[in-house]
Amino acid sequence: MTKASGLMPACMTIWNDDQSYSKPKMEKYLRWLLDNGAQNLSICGSTGENIAMNMDDQKEVISHVLSFIAGEVPVYCGTGLYPTLHTVGLSKFAEDHGASGVMVILPYYLNPHKKAVLDHFRELRRNIDIPIMVYNNPWFTGYELTPLEVKTLVDEGVVTSVKAAHGDANRVHELRFHCGDKLDIFYGHDYAAMEGMLAGADGWLSGFPAVLPRPCRDLMDICITEKNVDKARAQQAKLQPYIDYFFYDKTAGVPHWQEICKYTLTAQGLDVGLPRRPLGDLDDANKRKVEKLLADLL
16 A cells, blocks of 8 residues: 655635636646645645535535546545545545545534544445545544544554644654554644654645645655754744734634635635635735735745
8 A cells, every 4th residue: 555645735625706616727726736746635625625515516526636636646535524424425436536545534513422433434444445544633623533542543454544633743743653654644734844744744734735835845855855954944934924824813813714725826826716605805905914925935
């Protein structure tokens, strides 16, 4: 089985003005990501607005992207839904259409107990043959699997990789210590990627690589390939103003990170439109902020 590693953007989904899916714009965006350093792709995750899709929407995106990429790079499809039945069905659809693996967020909203969650993944393994990535994101689900719970699934042969989206690089330390090389670990957040990759992550899977692929690829290569801490700190410093704006420069929650991501692409010349409502566009003042940050970064 091929090791999952490298820069894996959590791809955005590109909509038309009427909020339908735009295949031509999506293809241009995916090509831009690959031309700027992406080594894998993740689709229909949080950054891809899976929460704004029904299953038919997700199937449309999955079948189109897999057909367009046609094996050029690995593609992991977000297929995690609350019902195990639907997670299995969507995952089998992704497998049948050529997905390299599935990225499965923990069952959300009702916050099932851990025995049920582990059985959710076991049932999925019984029904598909491609790799399963645990999408550990407590910010969106309210809980996460502990490193030892992940290890249980790894030792049983249920999962082979994890997106550690908490943000704390210690998650990477613990997962590597307990699971060794049996688990492919992706740092899954944006503000401490340097620390996560220096801690032993195999790659970086989050929103920043989907909107700033080149500087993110540079940081990842410095950390994982060159293993140059001083150079990594310098590259992190280049990203820090954008990070500070992205996470902290808000009034009553405005702007939303989805809106920032879409305009970050627009400001780089890509025709990507807006998120699906209820979110929308940045105001002019925030657009100017993004443009100034990009001028200094890129």
